[in-house]
Amino acid sequence: MAPLVAPSILSANFTDIAGAVRLIESAGADWIHLDVMDGSFVPPITFGSQMVADIRAISKLPMDVHLMIDNPERHIESFCAAGADYLTVHAEASVHLHRILQTIRDHGVKPGVSIVPSTPVDHIVEILNEVDLVLVMSVNPGYGGQKIIPSTLAKVERLVGIREEKSLSYRISIDGGVNRTTIDEVRKSGVDVIVAGSAFFNAEDSAAEVAILRGRR
Numbered sequence: 001m002a003p004l005v006a007p008s009i010l011s012a013n014f015t016d017i018a019g020a021v022r023l024i025e026s027a028g029a030d031w032i033h034l035d036v037m038d039g040s041f042v043p044p045i046t047f048g049s050q051m052v053a054d055i056r057a058i059s060k061l062p063m064d065v066h067l068m069i070d071n072p073e074r075h076i077e078s079f080c081a082a083g084a085d086y087l088t089v090h091a092e093a094s095v096h097l098h099r100i101l102q103t104i105r106d107h108g109v110k111p112g113v114s115i116v117p118s119t120p121v122d123h124i125v126e127i128l129n130e131v132d133l134v135l136v137m138s139v140n141p142g143y144g145g146q147k148i149i150p151s152t153l154a155k156v157e158r159l160v161g162i163r164e165e166k167s168l169s170y171r172i173s174i175d176g177g178v179n180r181t182t183i184d185e186v187r188k189s190g191v192d193v194i195v196a197g198s199a200f201f202n203a204e205d206s207a208a209e210v211a212i213l214r215g216r217r
């Protein structure tokens with residue numbers, strides 16, 4: 001099956017977020033990916049739950065909210081209330097991962113877990129039955145436009161295997177450095193969702209770019 005495509009507004013022009021959302025919709029992309037950064041877990045600061053609420057007000061596309069923040073437990077309620085469909089926290093950001101994931105689900109939102117390139121899949125095996133999404137960071141988080149770290153694709157393959165072995169149903173997403181040069185290798189890993197920032201927002205024809213990322217040329 002073709003993967004879903006989730007353009008990341010991190011690579012959009014922040015003076016025209018509504019325009020970026022319209023572009024994502026008109027290009028036929030599947031989800032909107034929102035990178036929340038706090039200047040602590042990662043160096044940059046992007047935006048908070050108000051951005052999620054404002055996008056919810058103008059779009060019905062599923063919102064895939066990726067919290068690159070420390071102490072995510074402090075912010076679960078506000079992002080759930082803002083209208084996130086998927087809310088993903090970093091395994092490295094809290095020792096109380098199990099509780100956080102359950103809190104997200106209690107709020108009626110799909111919980112996700114993410115790992116940075118240096119974190120092995122073994123670190124999250126115990127909570128895979130609690131999540132609807134596993135987001136594998138294929139670059140070190142914080143910035144768009146970086147080169148993919150190829151060894152991260154083996155983690156996607158491992159997650160595909162565990163899902164089958166344990167009859168689980170999470171989706172696997174990859175984030176960072178996915179573009180028309182890397183897409184063939186990325187798709188071979190068995191990934192379900194492709195997050196694309198610069199490849200989407202720098203494309204001359206964004207609908208064609210979505211088709212390429214899905215594997216239809």
Ligand SMILES: O=C(CO)[C@H](O)[C@H](O)COP(=O)(O)O
Pocket residue numbers: 008010011035139140141142143144145146175176177178195196197198199
């Ligand atoms: O999470 C991110 C950075 O932390 C971005 O979503 C990711 O890097 C996508 O950007 P690009 O497709 O340009 O690599």
